[in-house]
Amino acid sequence: AQTVTQSQPEMSVQEAETVTLSCTYDTSENNYYLFWYKQPPSRQMILVIRQEAYKQQNATENRFSVNFQKAAKSFSLKISDSQLGDTAMYFCAQTAYTGNQFYFGTGTSLTVIP
Amino acid sequence: DSGVTQTPKHLITATGQRVTLRCSPRSGDLSVYWYQQSLDQGLQFLIQYYNGEERAKGNILERFSAQQFPDLHSELNLSSLELGDSALYFCASSVVAGGEGSPLHFGNGTRLTVT
Numbered sequence: 001a002q003t004v005t006q007s008q009p010e011m012s013v014q015e016a017e018t019v020t021l022s023c024t025y026d027t028s029e030n031n032y033y034l035f036w037y038k039q040p041p042s043r044q045m046i047l048v049i050r051q052e053a054y055k056q057q058n059a060t061e062n063r064f065s066v067n068f069q070k071a072a073k074s075f076s077l078k079i080s081d082s083q084l085g086d087t088a089m090y091f092c093a094q095t096a097y098t099g100n101q102f103y104f105g106t107g108t109s110l111t112v113i114p
Numbered sequence: 115d116s117g118v119t120q121t122p123k124h125l126i127t128a129t130g131q132r133v134t135l136r137c138s139p140r141s142g143d144l145s146v147y148w149y150q151q152s153l154d155q156g157l158q159f160l161i162q163y164y165n166g167e168e169r170a171k172g173n174i175l176e177r178f179s180a181q182q183f184p185d186l187h188s189e190l191n192l193s194s195l196e197l198g199d200s201a202l203y204f205c206a207s208s209v210v211a212g213g214e215g216s217p218l219h220f221g222n223g224t225r226l227t228v229t
Contacts, residue, residue, distance in 0.1 A: 042222075043202055044220065044223075045223075046220075047217050091156070098214065100145070100170055101159070102147070
């Protein structure tokens with residue numbers, strides 16, 4: 001079975017600091033994709049970043065970057081220069097190249113402190 | 115704006131009633147997913163449709179049903195509602211049937227409150 005684990009239910013960070021959110025997953029697939037989604041208090045689900053498992057290079061989107069360790073099945077999200085608007089629930093997700101299922105973690109609630 | 119439209123935004127109804135939630139996917143997306151998110155919980159996958167056909171089923175109750183129409187919009191029907199069905203229901207769309215790394219694009223959700 002494919003599972004996604006986020007072991008940090010809650011985190012906080014000072015504004016302008018850097019924070020890393022952890023995610024591990026379990027899959028027997030060789031080719032797959034990983035995502036981070038953000039859910040702010042408005043409850044929208046917003047795609048933050050996407051990583052292809054066969055690419056060694058870590059994905060980056062402005063202040064958001066990932067540390068993808070394929071052998072360890074780890075996919076952490078780093079937020080640099082944290083802003084108040086980054087306060088949200090963050091969900092890690094995984095889908096296989098050949099599959100149609102998205103597997104979501106239970107989320108990490110991040111609070112940015114002014 | 116994700117381009118996925120869900121209506122209504124809010125719905126308040128009584129136990130035992132039936133409601134219909136509607137979703138219009140992004141232009142060009144053929145696949146629609148439905149998720150349930152209870153208060154302070156993660157996302158529970160309910161069901162997926164691709165181009166009008168059911169593709170995958172998750173933890174969907176027998177009281178719930180869905181369909182995708184020829185114009186690709188989808189409806190989620192919830193019947194014999196119980197208090198525990200109160201949740202945020204998301205629709206998400208994707209270009210492909212699955213795989214190939216195409217991300218899900220979520221609507222803003224329908225907040226269902228059963229009293």
